[in-house]
Amino acid sequence: MKFKAIYLSAALALALASCGTAKITAEPITITAPITAKKAPLTETQEKRWSDLDLVKDTIPGMSVDRAYELLKGRKSKKVIVGVVDSGVDVKHPDLAPVIWNNPKEIANNGKDDDNNGYIDDVNGWNFLGDAENENLEFVRIMKKGDDGSALYKRAKAEYDKESKEAKAELQKIDYIINANNKIKAELKKDTYTAQDLQNLKSSDPLINELKPQLSYILTQVPMSELEKELKEAKDHFEDQLEYNLNPKFDGRKIVGDNPNDINDKKYGNNNVIGPVADGAKHGTHVAGIIAQTRGNNIGGDGVASNVVEIMAVRAVPNGDEYDKDVALAIRYAVDNGAKVINGSFGKYFSTHSDWVYDAIKYAADKDVLIVCAAGNEGMDLNKDGKTAERYPNDSKVGGPEIADNFLTIGAISYNYGPELLADFSNYGKQEVDIFSPGVRIYATTPNNNYEFLQGTSMASPNAAGVAALIRAYYPKLTAPQVKKIIMDSGIPVGIKVNLGGDPRDTRSFSELSRTGKIINAYNAIILADKVSRGK
Structure with a gap:
């Protein structure tokens, strides 16, 4: 009996150790001395995965994802569903197929709504655009309604x-x-x-x-x-x-068959989350790849959280401006079907039904879901002269207080640590942007088994969402507001002056470009998440 008792104790100890209960004692990365940017071009390998690299070790301002995984070795994780609200996702791409969400309550292709969620055969997500591909910009749709003197x-x-x-x-x-x-x-x-x-x-x-x-x-x-x-x-x-x-004569919505001005008209779209044209899903497939393409297979790039996520594809972003109705329903769909992180790499400067989206954001907050969104690619100050630019979606009615604490807005940086650190296209703003992450020349999946370098705050947002998913996978008891705060608090502060809009004549301290003045760091985020999870 003693042998059995000792054996059980040893097994229990091993199990506890494998559950990752050991305290992380590593110290966070800090900048203690000036860092000189690499003058030579990045190597091909570095360029394809620079988001994973480390500012201090490599002098490349990546998110230290490689170092974060060193901390997480042997620790238990829980799968996290990430909703990708975008142009569609090529769920057949070999580097994504293993991590695509499969609705466990839905029987594929039987023409029935098996789980009674209102969507028939939604096996991998839902397509709120149906067979629509192209669309007007929102200000064109407003103008088409006629001059009402407003x-x-x-x-x-x-x-x-x-x-x-x-x-x-x-x-x-x-x-x-x-x-x-x-x-x-x-x-x-x-x-x-x-x-x-x-x-x-x-x-x-x-x-x-x-x-x-x-x-x-x-x-x-x-x-x-x-x-x-x-x-x-x-x-x-x-x-x-x-x-x-920009064509007022073009009607991209007719093919969808719904009334986009009626939030209660919900029976529309289909389950083809790729969309009618595979190439139309390029943006969303790239976004999904940044989060979840397979790590370490020497094909394409390395997804930030590929080992611990499932990608739920929610098609709601056409070639043109998204409808507020589609965005609101897409968020609710992702929330209702188990997503704990939602990425939104889209945005516009006019909105006719922003309240529907605000309500959806608050709904996500009530269900403990974190929403990560791109700051936009116009190279502008969203808080110029103390005024708040109208950009949607956001988590505060123009100039007002935040409506929820589950929303992160992400700007983009380049791999040049120095005056060119701020991506020349990235929006910024002391109040409207929370933090920055890599968004220049990011290598990831594109439709039909391809890979490409793309750039934009659209690429920075999924890098941030990947870090959020990593935290939620290894520390599932942390709430969405806690994960948001951890990402913001654990970032690396940057005090150097950077060019605005790529113009060396117009500079500002990086610390003044967002709420935090920081760049996201996965290694530091895991260290802080471990402390917060222990109540410290």
Whole structure:
């Protein structure tokens, strides 16, 4: 009996140890001396996973995810469902398929609502856009309703006039460059050329000579293939804007079949969470990959929380502005079906039914769900001159107090620790942005078994959501407000001056660009989560 008793005690001790009850004694990362940014370009490996790296060790301002996993070795975790409210997710991507949420109460493809949640065959999530792909921007939808004499209409019409003019001008510039590029290739009799080839070219064509200096410089920075890819993407973007986003004659909602101005009209959409066109799910698939693509398989990037999450795909973001109704119902869907973290990499500057979204955020707060959102890519101060910019979704009615304590707003940083730390596109704001995380050239999954570098606060937000999911997986008793506070409190404070909007003539201390003046650090967050979970 003694042997048995000793054996059981040893087994119990081993079980307790494997449950991760041991206190974490590591000290958090702090900056105790000036850090010199890497001057040389990142290696290919570093660039593909720089979010995982460490500011002090690598002089790259990643989130120290690798070091966080060292702390978590041998500790027990609980699967966390992360709702990705986005353009759709390629749930068949091999690097995501193992972590896609499967509704345990739904029988696939039987045409029934088995779990009685109002959605038929919602096995991996729900598509609130149905077969719709393109959509107007919100100010166009407002303007289309007609001039009612309101200040909202006047603001919408002014924005439409400005954006339409700018889109046409930008498309004209791009066509100008593409035309010059084609002429250069014809004169050189080459399908591809270098900066040196261009500099050696003696041409009588005024268009070539006008653009030769700019193109020569660009080709010293990127290869020809990258230049042409960017030109095509830019052309597609502005053509899309003029054909769909800014076109008052285009009706993208008709195909959905609902009334977007009736929050009680809920029976719409379908269970195809990829969407009608796989490439249309590029944004959402990339976001999902940042959170959950497989770690350590030497394919693509490394998801922040791939070992401990399930991705619930909720399609609600078209090519254009999302509807408030879809966002509100998407949040509620994710909450009701078990998500503990929701990522929202979208936003707009006009809203006609913001109260529906505020109510959904408060509903998520009541159910202990953390919402993580992107701050936006306009390179603007959301609190300029003490005024709060209207940007949606948010957790406070313009200039008012926060409506809930479960909402994190994330700005983007680059891998250049120094004046270029703030991503040149990232919005910032002493009150409206909570904290920053990596958002420049992030490598992750895209549809049809592909991977790409994309950038934006859309990429910074899932990096933050991944850290939140990591905390909730290993410390499931911590509440959403506690996880939010841990992420903000454990970030690394940065006091250096940085360029605003990429302009070296316009600088500000990084500490003044958000509520915290910090960048997210997963290693520090786990250390603090361990302390908070122990009541310290």
